[in-house]
Amino acid sequence: MNRFFLNFLSCPVCQGQLLLYKREFLICHKEQLVYPICSKIPILLKSEAINILEK
Numbered sequence: 001m002n003r004f005f006l007n008f009l010s011c012p013v014c015q016g017q018l019l020l021y022k023r024e025f026l027i028c029h030k031e032q033l034v035y036p037i038c039s040k041i042p043i044l045l046k047s048e049a050i051n052i053l054e055k
């Protein structure tokens, strides 16, 4: 996943910018939601997101 590709990804909840998190996730800092990346494909679904505040 390169930064150029990352610029085209936005949070499905708030349309905000997503940042790479621990190399396997994308994070939206606004909602503190983490989206998993499976086989280099980000799963940008709210139902698949992990709320890191609840951990």
Ligand SMILES: [Zn+2]
Binding pocket: 011, 012, 013, 014, 015, 016, 028, 029, 030, 031, 033
């Ligand atoms: Zn968001």
